[in-house]
Amino acid sequence: MCSLKSERITEQIKIEARLARLQKVKRGATRVFFFALPFLSIVITLELLATLGVINPRLFPPPSKIFLTSLTLASRQVGGVSILLIHVCSSFIRIVVGFSLAALSGIFIGTLMGTNKIIYRLLNPIITFIMPIPTFAWVPILLIWTGIGDRTIIITIFLSALFAIIYNTSLGVRSINKQLIWAAQTMGSNRLTMFLKVLLPGAMVSMITGLRLGLGYSWRALVAAEMLAAAAWGLGYMVFAARAFMAVDVMFVGLFLIMIMGYIMENGIMGSIQRVTIERWGMTRET
Amino acid sequence: MKNWFHKSLAENSKKNALAFLYFLAPFFLLFLAWEAASRLQLINPILFPPPTKVFPRLGILLFSETTAGQSVLLTHVYYSLYRLLLGFVGGAFVGVFLGILMGMNKYVHAYFNPIVSLLMPVPGITWAPILILWLGFGDSTIIPVILIAAFFPIVYNTIAGVKSISKELIWASQTMGANKKTIFWKVLLPGSAAYIFNGLKLGLAHCWRTLIAVEMLAASLWGLGYMIFDAREYLQTDVIYAGIIVLGAVFLAIEKTIVRFAEKRTVEKWGVLAEI
Numbered sequence: 014m015c016s017l018k019s020e021r022i023t024e025q026i027k028i029e030a031r032l033a034r035l036q037k038v039k040r041g042a043t044r045v046f047f048f049a050l051p052f053l054s055i056v057i058t059l060e061l062l063a064t065l066g067v068i069n070p071r072l073f074p075p076p077s078k079i080f081l082t083s084l085t086l087a088s089r090q091v092g093g094v095s096i097l098l099i100h101v102c103s104s105f106i107r108i109v110v111g112f113s114l115a116a117l118s119g120i121f122i123g124t125l126m127g128t129n130k131i132i133y134r135l136l137n138p139i140i141t142f143i144m145p146i147p148t149f150a151w152v153p154i155l156l157i158w159t160g161i162g163d164r165t166i167i168i169t170i171f172l173s174a175l176f177a178i179i180y181n182t183s184l185g186v187r188s189i190n191k192q193l194i195w196a197a198q199t200m201g202s203n204r205l206t207m208f209l210k211v212l213l214p215g216a217m218v219s220m221i222t223g224l225r226l227g228l229g230y231s232w233r234a235l236v237a238a239e240m241l242a243a244a245a246w247g248l249g250y251m252v253f254a255a256r257a258f259m260a261v262d263v264m265f266v267g268l269f270l271i272m273i274m275g276y277i278m279e280n281g282i283m284g285s286i287q288r289v290t291i292e293r294w295g296m297t298r299e300t
Numbered sequence: 301m302k303n304w305f306h307k308s309l310a311e312n313s314k315k316n317a318l319a320f321l322y323f324l325a326p327f328f329l330l331f332l333a334w335e336a337a338s339r340l341q342l343i344n345p346i347l348f349p350p351p352t353k354v355f356p357r358l359g360i361l362l363f364s365e366t367t368a369g370q371s372v373l374l375t376h377v378y379y380s381l382y383r384l385l386l387g388f389v390g391g392a393f394v395g396v397f398l399g400i401l402m403g404m405n406k407y408v409h410a411y412f413n414p415i416v417s418l419l420m421p422v423p424g425i426t427w428a429p430i431l432i433l434w435l436g437f438g439d440s441t442i443i444p445v446i447l448i449a450a451f452f453p454i455v456y457n458t459i460a461g462v463k464s465i466s467k468e469l470i471w472a473s474q475t476m477g478a479n480k481k482t483i484f485w486k487v488l489l490p491g492s493a494a495y496i497f498n499g500l501k502l503g504l505a506h507c508w509r510t511l512i513a514v515e516m517l518a519a520s521l522w523g524l525g526y527m528i529f530d531a532r533e534y535l536q537t538d539v540i541y542a543g544i545i546v547l548g549a550v551f552l553a554i555e556k557t558i559v560r561f562a563e564k565r566t567v568e569k570w571g572v573l574a575e576i
Contacts (some may be wrong), residue, residue, distance in 0.1 A: 048414045055415075072434060138323045139330060145505070145551035147512040149525070150544045153532035158347050230509075233423040237513040240425065249426070253517075256429040264430050268422065275421025 074262040082262040083269070101270060103246040104235060107163060108278075111170025112231050116224060119178025123223070124212055126179065127186025137183075140176055148173035148234050152241050165242040166235065173234035174227030181223025185216025225283050232275055248274070349538045357538040358545065373542075377550060379522035380511060387443045388507045391450025392500055399458025399496075400488055409459070416455055424449030424510040428517050441518045442511070449510035450503035457499025461492025497567045501559060508551055524550075 056076040062068045063075035070078070087097045126133045148169055155165040189212065197211045213220075239249025252267035331351040337343045338350035361373040368375075402409040402416075424445050431441045465488065473487050489496075515525025524543055531539035 047410055051411050051415050134322060135326045135329070138326045142327070142548050142552065145508070145555065146544055146548045147509040147525075149509070149513040149516060150528055150540075150547050152516070153528050153540050154347065154537060156532060157535065157537065229421075232421065233425065233506075233509065236423045237425040237510075240429070240517060241513075252426060253429050256433060259433060261430065261433060264433075268426055268430070271426055272418055272422045275423075276418055279421045 071259065072261055074265065079262045079265045079269075082260075083266045086263065086266060097266075097270065099246055100248050100251045100267070101274065104239065104248045104274070107166050107239075107247065108170055108231060108235050111167040111235070112174050112228060114167075115171045115174035115178060115227060115231065119175050119223070119227065120182050120220065123179040123182025123220075124186055124208065124216075126183035127189075127216065128212070133183065133187075136179075140179060144176045144180060148230070149237055149241070152238060156242060161242050162244045166238040166247070169234050169238040169242070170231040174231040177226040177230060178220075178223040181219045181226065182216060185219025185223075186212055188219065189215035221286065224286070228278065228283060232278060236271060346535065346537060349541065353538050354541045354545070357536075358542040361539070361542055373546065376522055376524050376527045376543075377546065380515065380524045381550070383439060383442050383446065383515075383523065384507055384511055387446030387511070388450050388504055390443070391447040391503060391507070392454055394447070395451045395454030395499070395503065396458050396496060399455040399499075400462055400484070400492070402455070403459045403462025403492070404488070416452065420452045420456065424506065425513050425517070428514050432518055437518050438520045442514050442523075445514045445518075446507045446511050449506045453502035453506055454496070454499040457495045457502070458492060461495025461499075462488060464495065465491040493567050497563065504554075504559070512547065 059068075059073065060075045060077060063070045063073060063078075074082075083097070087095050089096045091099060122136070126136055151172055152165065152169055155168055159165045159168065193211055193215065194207070197207055202210065235247075236249040236252075239247040240253040243250035243253075248267050248271050252264050252271075255261075255263035255267065334343075334348065335350045335352060338345045338348050358373070362371055364372045366372055366375055398412065402412055427448055428441060428445050431444055435441050435444065469487055469491065470483060473483055478486065511523075512525040512528075515523040516529040519526035524547055528540050528543040531537070531543070
């Protein structure tokens with residue numbers, strides 16, 4: 014009797030669990046469907062318009078052709094590696110190198126500016142003036158100086174991220190309560206401890222804002238610099254070089270790759286950095 | 301009373317003058333060091349021409365005349381600003397309009413949100429080569445590209461702004477018999493103004509950066525970006541530096557005067573300046 018009852022209860026629980034799972038899957042499916050719906054509608058409209066000959070398929074290639082082109086590009090190989098992969102990787106390496114250099118030196122200079130009054134007075138006006146200058150303005154000089162290639166692109170990325178990071182870091186450090194610094198000093202912390210335990214966490218919110226802004230700027234600078242200064246590889250170069258052959262389908266493949274890479278960078282990487290630093294320390298700003 | 305007022309005014313202007321001096325001093329030092337290093341050939345004088353060469357070049361650019369009898373430099377600035385204005389205003393209109401629609405209507409939001417959020421991280425400049433093929437060189441490419449660059453931050457912030465308005469405000473105005481137009485002008489727009497303003501500021505900055513890049517790629521004859529890029533061909537680095545100085549000055553002027561003025565007249569007046 015008792016066992017029968019418990020059996021029925023477990024059966025009930027199982028059924029409920031299965032139903033809940035089903036509902037979850039269903040909800041996920043509808044979400045995916047509604048996310049894909051606008052893209053599907055655009056793709057179908059473009060495809061129809063192209064096949065009906067309303068729009069010039071050479072200038073506005075139908076989505077099916079773009080897809081086929083992406084397959085061909087992905088399967089074509091140079092030295093055993095897919096062409097698309099090389100484009101993506103060279104862009105990725107450039108932005109990683111340029112941005113990490115900018116982050117390191119930006120946080121260093123920003124902290125110096127935040128803690129030292131003389132350095133702040135010296136550098137702040139210059140940074141205020143340089144910050145609104147589009148980084149691409151330096152590209153012509155860099156082209157003369159370092160020539161076409163990786164060095165120019167990486168320096169452009171570096172410069173575009175640097176000032177936002179410096180500015181926001183110094184803002185964050187300057188906004189730290191002085192008493193905290195004094196307290197740490199009286200308790201005998203050395204410079205390293207001070208930096209790691211007081212200044213860095215205290216300025217973190219503002220610093221992350223700076224890093225975020227800097228990453229966005231350097232991402233934009235990457236694509237533009239690759240158009241102006243890349244020798245052979247990179248997504249920006251791929252899009253720009255395709256113009257010479259009127260290969261609009263190749264351009265769109267490049268555009269989609271840029272879209273995916275940018276999306277991953279802005280939402281995936283920066284989002285997770287924010288999660289493990291600011292939110293863990295309970296310092297999220299309510300916006 | 302009057303005496304006190306004058307005294308404080310004098311003190312104030314003294315303080316301002318001092319602040320201005322403090323602002324200028326680092327530039328002076330930088331230029332001095334630069335000049336010395338360049339003259340002594342510590343740095344390559346072709347790559348880093350001394351300021352005494354750059355500033356006269358700025359003057360020459362300013363006072364030399366085009367065939368139409370206008371100052372060369374001012375013509376470049378004029379073309380850039382004209383493009384900036386058209387692209388930015390276009391992007392702002394489309395962005396605010398679509399943003400408010402998306403913030404108000406669930407279905408519009410469901411349809412456009414995936415597109416906007418996926419296309420947002422695409423730099424505006426990516427569209428330049430495609431638009432060059434579609435629309436040709438010159439303004440017909442430059443203006444749409446900076447319109448795209450302005451659009452995304454504006455639409456994103458407008459959506460956030462409209463969503464931040466509490467439902468009760470809208471309900472209250474509805475029960476008091478406000479029609480759609482009144483709700484738009486009196487509730488939605490002021491309520492989301494702080495966010496929209498933030499978006500417009502960001503959009504303007506994006507516009508400005510993209511403008512210079514796209515002028516290098518697609519401009520014909522005029523525009524600051526074109527001026528700088530063209531100078532490279534003749535190794536006129538002094539022209540490039542003069543252009544860079546003008547770029548900084550122009551945008552700083554825009555930010556400190558027009559943006560500041562707009563901020564005072566709208567967001568601050570309505571008292572909705574949010575700390576975002």
